[in-house]
Amino acid sequence: MATFNFSGGIHPPELKNQTKDLSIKEFPVPEKVVIPLSQHTGAPAIPIVKKGDIVVAGQKIGESQGKISANVHSSISGEVVDVIPYNHPLISKPAPAIIIKSDGKNSQIEIKKTYWDYYRYSTQDIIKVIQEAGIVGLGGAAFPTHVKLSPPKEKEIDTLLLNGCECEPCLTCDDRLMQENPKEIIEGMKIIMFILNIHKGIVVIEDNKKNAIEAINKIVFLEPNISVKIVKTKYPQGAEKQLIKTVLNREVPSGGLPFDVGVIVQNVGTSYAIYQAVVKGLPLTSRVITVAGDFILNPGNYRVPIGTLASDILSYCGYKPEEKPHKIIFGGPMMGISQGILDVPILKGTSGIIVQESKNIQFFSEYDNCIHCGKCVDVCPMELMPNFLSYYAEHMLWEKCKEFFPNDCIECGCCAYECPAKRPIVQHIKLAKFYLSKK
Ligand code: SF4
Ligand code: SF4
Incomplete structure (x- = not known):
């Protein structure tokens, strides 16, 4: 499988050693x-x-x-x-x-019924089980999973990407889950593929998680429709649009969603929760x-x-x-x-x-004027111009902000991380989104 890349991104210290080996x-x-x-x-x-x-x-x-x-x-x-x-x-x-x-x-x-033989039921029945169980995306966005698994009929989905990147520094919960519950995660993935009626699933894991890759590979080895894709450790590799670009070289259009390019992305924790709900009734x-x-x-x-x-x-x-x-x-x-x-x-x-x-800790008030170094533009994975967004938002020029697509910002923080003037670029962009949404 070829490897592609998304533009921008950064390599902050991983800071995962404190917990990555703890069960x-x-x-x-x-x-x-x-x-x-x-x-x-x-x-x-x-x-x-x-x-x-x-x-x-x-x-x-x-x-x-x-x-x-x-x-x-x-x-x-x-x-x-x-x-x-x-x-x-x-x-x-x-x-x-x-x-x-x-x-x-x-x-x-008391558990009254389980759906371990989910393939004997209709996809709507299984979506209903997931809905009843209150499952939402556990990667952070918390979007209701039963809605995400019901894309519009006109969208042809061909690939499920299971997100095991966990590119945020410090966090190791997904890494440990993949190491300790790989079978349940892959079973959950198969349930998702059954619901979407697709035959291509890829577990995407960053190359800094060797043990998780090994654990998942041992299970995937037996699955003809599922593979593992190892990607470079780079932030924000786990963001949906960047993941799709890296693995499939498809670009989600501005304002679009993964299903616009035939993809559904789910987090490994969500897949585990789906397994628990459908197979165990929890x-x-x-x-x-x-x-x-x-x-x-x-x-x-x-x-x-x-x-x-x-x-x-x-x-x-x-x-x-x-x-x-x-x-x-x-x-x-x-x-x-x-x-x-x-x-x-x-x-x-x-x-x-x-x-x-x-x-x-950096305090919001301690920042300087932009020195036009362009570093924020270089690292923005959405190819935006964070410098202009920040400047116009700071001066409450919301209509000018709009010209620089603030709603495409995924709030990853790469721009602020690199900014030598310590400008609170993400907070500025959040403000712009807020005020523009009120208009
Ligand atoms: S926070 Fe927004 S503007 Fe800044 S780098 Fe990320 S996507 Fe780009
Ligand atoms: S990184 Fe900071 S100082 Fe440099 S162009 Fe962007 S906003 Fe300006």
Whole structure:
């Protein structure tokens, strides 16, 4: 298979040694979880439990509404103590959430039916199972998976790319999942290919994950329609459009989606979740996250109940909040979201919690004028002109911004990483997107 390349990109320090050799551990059942009703792209779920209700782990507690939405389930057993707005890691103000106090029993919902013989059912039946299980993209975007697996009829899909790149520094949760659960991941991939009725699946892994490549290859060896593609370690290799360009040399048009070029991209964690839902009958109630960075005494990869508070996770991992100020990031250091407080829950799309020492933090106000070096243009994987976008957004010239395609920006941060003037280019572009969306 030929190898292609995407333009731009950077090679930040990988910073994966802290956790890449540590096996996934089960996180203890927390005393309380906070399950936001909005953990995904689209409309929030509607609560179907109320204060005082007793729930078990795996029980549906929020029902999806509208075309793009996802169910949410309790991740522990216990009592619903409130349904109120609570701190949310991605939204600047509190958002509706279901708060559950553990009864310490971790009772699980009874599994009535599994679809291990999924190929005997219609694709719609299996999509419904995935929808019921509340599965969303676990690579970060949290787009409802049942919607992604139902592309418009006129789009001819021929290839599934299973994304095992994990190009963000510090994160190793996908790497460990591929090493420890390769069979389940490939079975999940086969379910996706069955739904899409396609016969070409490629697992894409960066060349810095030798053990994962070996583990996946051992399973794929037996699969005639699935292959492994090893790609160079380069950020943001795992971004959908860059992945498609590198592996298939197809270019997703401006404003388009992968299905416009016949491709569906899914993350390895999502594939694992699909296997769990279809073959084992288990809804999405937990995920593997990487906990790493400065002042973390017990870094690692943990399978954590959705809705566990960052304060509980960091405390378990030996972090002392009084050592502030530090930067706490949900996700990786390039595209993750900084958290101002620790009383905030992890979501289905949270891939890690990373702590950065204060001396490494760059504050928004400390930046200079553009010196027109062009470095940001060189590294932009979307071939944009981040310098102009930043300048016009800084001066609130939104119509001028529009001429430079801000909505094509994937917010990868390559431009800001390279900028010698330390300009907050991504924040500027996010502002431009926000104001232009209001017009
Ligand atoms: S953040 Fe946007 S503008 Fe900057 S390099 Fe990435 S895609 Fe280009
Ligand atoms: S990298 Fe920074 S200083 Fe250089 S052109 Fe881009 S915005 Fe200007």
